[in-house]
Amino acid sequence: MNSFQFVNPTHIVFGEGTANQVGQLTAKHGKTVLLVYGSGSVKKTGLYDKTVSLLQDAGVTVHELPNIEPNPRLSTVNKGIAICREQSVDFILAVGGGSVIDAAKAIAAGVPYDGDVWDFFTGKAVIEKALPIGTILTLAATGSEMNGSSVVTNWEENLKRAFGSSHTYPKFSILDPTLTYTVPRNHTVNGAVDIMSHVFEQYFSLTENTPLQERFCESILQTVIENVELALENPEHAAARANLMWSGTMALNGGMISVGMANDWASHGIEHEVSAIYDIPHGAGLAVIFPNWMKYVHEERIDRFVQYATRVWGVNPAGKSDQEIALEGIQATRDFFTRIGAESRLADFEIGSEKLDRMAEEAVRYGAIGSFKRLEKQDVKAILELSL
């Protein structure tokens, strides 16, 4: 285990009906709110009307930024920053999934910054302050509800980049699993893949002597595996929806499950290059990339893949080589993703080999990526080719 620091100040309010507390929770932090949301599903479900009404009852003035894209765009973030400045907004409320929350964080960081908010994504500047934000989560996936990270796409330049800051942890996040009852099947699938992928990025690590962290990771993987099909069969399965939601939050709550461990994040980096060009859903891209990353890198540390196969997938090791056990675990991952309905090939999105070289080039623009196995351009390209 390496040395580490950990702190996570986000206040979680979890359970059915907790969205009713949004007025009082928001009023603690701000008087003029920018309400950020997505494509309008929150309007269909009535959550939008309820939220606006509760905010107004709490004496809060509401401005709004609708239509956050599934891969939130820099142009939209800049629109939000402009509204906040014009209207003297002092709090941002994100109602939605990860993309909405990520956009809200970027706006929050951008408002008090004199330069271009994109500077925070390119590393040109570091966030020193941000408006406070809160969230009502409507999708089990991202973990963004309990961390300081944000991913935004600069569509003009086909660049998808991330920042992480201690200033952009939500002050509160309302997690009402019943709000996910109406999540469409494919979003439920992509969300589950996203949660598992967040764990993979932390679990497949070269750091030694981290048994508790590894078991926390395995706990989340097993819980997602056991619950996602229940939620797909019955979208109003209360326990499954609650377990998926809490798994998503725990999977990326500031890295608690992997404190003191080197993280990898190469697969996310590769996926970001795909969706920066083709605008496919993040979870869908990960379902394609991750099993191929596993195949490509597993020999770096076969014992972790053996542990993964046996503990998470119950692979029986009797009479098998480590290599066989590891590959069985990777195949179980692929089969599971396929069984729940996730895509397995880039071709499923009509993505061919044309831009593979460019994506590989972009993925390593600052040097090799990943820590489990350092990936150079040719490695990234090989993983993308496996994914065709």
Add this chain to the structure above:
Amino acid sequence: MNSFQFVNPTHIVFGEGTANQVGQLTAKHGKTVLLVYGSGSVKKTGLYDKTVSLLQDAGVTVHELPNIEPNPRLSTVNKGIAICREQSVDFILAVGGGSVIDAAKAIAAGVPYDGDVWDFFTGKAVIEKALPIGTILTLAATGSEMNGSSVVTNWEENLKRAFGSSHTYPKFSILDPTLTYTVPRNHTVNGAVDIMSHVFEQYFSLTENTPLQERFCESILQTVIENVELALENPEHAAARANLMWSGTMALNGGMISVGMANDWASHGIEHEVSAIYDIPHGAGLAVIFPNWMKYVHEERIDRFVQYATRVWGVNPAGKSDQEIALEGIQATRDFFTRIGAESRLADFEIGSEKLDRMAEEAVRYGAIGSFKRLEKQDVKAILELSL
């Protein structure tokens, strides 16, 4: 899973050498510090001298309260409160294990309170503010380094009571596992029992549909089981000490591993009555009480005990009844405690049956205790009798 709220603002600084950061971390919060510590082992190891020197280098004025008892006493807490008021102390630094940290919390809550600090332990008053505190942890056991709870003994009245408050979470806790290399064998054992007992209080719950929380609990139990003997064999086993320390913190970091679950805490209540009279170490008392509590209550929810036996102890369920599997898991617990050197009977502390009735009476003074099985006076007495 029940509805819940969760927030834990404590900043953890973990790793070898992190105690060197105490000056700068403290100076962020205060200028005049009360340094609280125990029997003097921190003087022997040099940690005391180093801490004082680092604090002074950071421009902090240091007052001190030594000799905190293993079961910290109200009279000592009151002594600390008086020093803080006289010297205008604005920050409390606890250097030690759970008892030292608990005393620091009680002092922190007592200083700005006009009444008797004991009011917070009897429920007569609620903490509305407290001085900020920080900790340097020297024992893997309590979890007090990352929660708002405190347990103090009113020795004059033989009462041991607890409070919990959002105002008494440490601002920071320094967790340097190498500081536990010098922990005596029996304290290492009692600490491990304490950690496991904290998990038991949360894990044995009647709440349904909490698979992630249950696995988090099992993760900690397995990690402690795998590491405590390594630390006993080699007190300077870096990985074992680190894993035990982080397990202790995670086991009781504001209830994160059991969010949305009813907790029990009856065994702690019973043990508190024993140590309030006989002043035995908390962990040692728990090692005696807990297996007997398990025997007494396991039929309330046999499936949880079957899960415990199979997942944590690897009990092979083939051809056995649930009852047999459950009892095998309970016996494995008892055997493990014995194997690492924990006491198994009250008689090992020369405690006889004389005061059992009084202890049972006191344990239920506010009504039945526990939630897994509600224990009336006769139940508590029966568990104590099993423990003789």
